[in-house]
Amino acid sequence: MNIMFISNTGTHHALIAANIFLGRLQKPDFRYTEGFCDSAHDKSGFPIYIGEDSKGRKVYTLGVGKDVFMAKKTLEDLRNILGFTEKELVIEPVSISGQSLIDIISHWPKKLGGDHLNVLVSTYLLRRQFQTIEKTVEDLQVRLNKML
Amino acid sequence: MNIIYHCFGGAHSSVTAAALHLGLLAKDRLPTVEELMAIPYFDNTDNNDFGSIRFMGLDEYKNAVYVLGKKSLGDRYTNIIHGTAEILGVRHQVLAVNTMPNVNWIMKIGGYISRRIGMVLVGRPLVGIGTRKAFFALVNLVEITRLQAMDCRQVNS
Numbered sequence: 001m002n003i004m005f006i007s008n009t010g011t012h013h014a015l016i017a018a019n020i021f022l023g024r025l026q027k028p029d030f031r032y033t034e035g036f037c038d039s040a041h042d043k044s045g046f047p048i049y050i051g052e053d054s055k056g057r058k059v060y061t062l063g064v065g066k067d068v069f070m071a072k073k074t075l076e077d078l079r080n081i082l083g084f085t086e087k088e089l090v091i092e093p094v095s096i097s098g099q100s101l102i103d104i105i106s107h108w109p110k111k112l113g114g115d116h117l118n119v120l121v122s123t124y125l126l127r128r129q130f131q132t133i134e135k136t137v138e139d140l141q142v143r144l145n146k147m148l
Numbered sequence: 149m150n151i152i153y154h155c156f157g158g159a160h161s162s163v164t165a166a167a168l169h170l171g172l173l174a175k176d177r178l179p180t181v182e183e184l185m186a187i188p189y190f191d192n193t194d195n196n197d198f199g200s201i202r203f204m205g206l207d208e209y210k211n212a213v214y215v216l217g218k219k220s221l222g223d224r225y226t227n228i229i230h231g232t233a234e235i236l237g238v239r240h241q242v243l244a245v246n247t248m249p250n251v252n253w254i255m256k257i258g259g260y261i262s263r264r265i266g267m268v269l270v271g272r273p274l275v276g277i278g279t280r281k282a283f284f285a286l287v288n289l290v291e292i293t294r295l296q297a298m299d300c301r302q303v304n305s
Contacts, residue, residue, distance in 0.1 A: 002235050002236070004232070004235070044224070044227050045221075045223075045224035045225065045226075045227035045228045045231065046227050046228075046230075046231035046234075047228075047231045047232065047234075047235060058235075060235060062228065062231070062232075064221070064228060065219075065220075065221050065224070066219075067198070067199070067219060069199075070198050070199035070218070070219065071199065071228065072199075073198075073199035073200055074199045074200070074201060074216065074218070074225075074228075074229070075228075075232055077199075077200060077201040078152075078201060078229060078232055078233070078242070079232075079236070081150055081201060081212070081214070082150070082233065082236055082238050082241060082242070084236055088236060089232070089235065089236060
């Protein structure tokens with residue numbers, strides 16, 4: 001099974017959700033989260049592989065821009081067209097308040113302190129929203145358990 | 149193989165390209181505005197259609213042809229589609245084609261007036277004119293896509 005966390009970027013709250021899912025993050029300390037705020041990694045639009053859990057489920061993140069639910073619709077349509085179901089690919093949107101601010105600062109020019117600002121603002125926002133992201137992951141775990 | 153033509157609204161350039169691919173429009177002459185309007189989905193979408201992959205038909209090689217409106221996500225959407233297919237292990241079954249580089253300003257303005265503002269009487273003729281202007285560029289894009297699809301089929305077989 002593949003699990004794809006989608007949000008406006010693939011290197012902020014989706015990445016945090018993926019790491020919580022994989023059991024790598026128990027508290028809102030993102031210093032050692034690989035790829036956190038790495039906007040360059042997110043630019044291409046390809047899903048980013050984060051890791052695999054003990055049950056062999058592969059976890060990805062994907063940044064899809066402003067309209068996360070439009071992208072969810074596309075990905076679900078694509079999955080159906082290709083003859084797969086939620087048992088092969090779960091698409092999980094991760095939304096938090098203030099995510100449009102993350103979108104803006106992740107596009108802020110490097111020369112104007114973009115990288116620093118990105119980490120600073122994102123860390124502040126995501127620390128405050130950590131419980132919301134944890135809840136999203138918990139709900140997904142419940143759904144996955146029901147699927148088995 | 150599944151071929152997905154995508155543009156901003158999934159109503160004009162992608163639909164025209166899909167119609168060309170399926171032989172619903174002749175490639176060697178400019179279509180009339182009436183012929184364009186007769187294409188399924190042409191200038192006929194609403195906000196709920198954004199993100200939906202809509203089936204247009206099967207070509208002579210049994211490739212399924214679809215259209216998709218993806219707002220301003222540009223070529224990124226091609227990678228999103230290809231990347232997701234890759235994860236599922238079926239990258240060879242999908243070909244996503246961005247038709248936006250062939251969209252001119254007349255199409256953009258006409259599309260905005262017709263679809264966004266809802267002034268169909270003003271927007272639709274503009275879209276018709278713009279699509280006719282972009283027509284042979286779209287023919288070229290479709291021919292390249294057909295060759296790519298053929299190439300993929302040969303690699304897979």
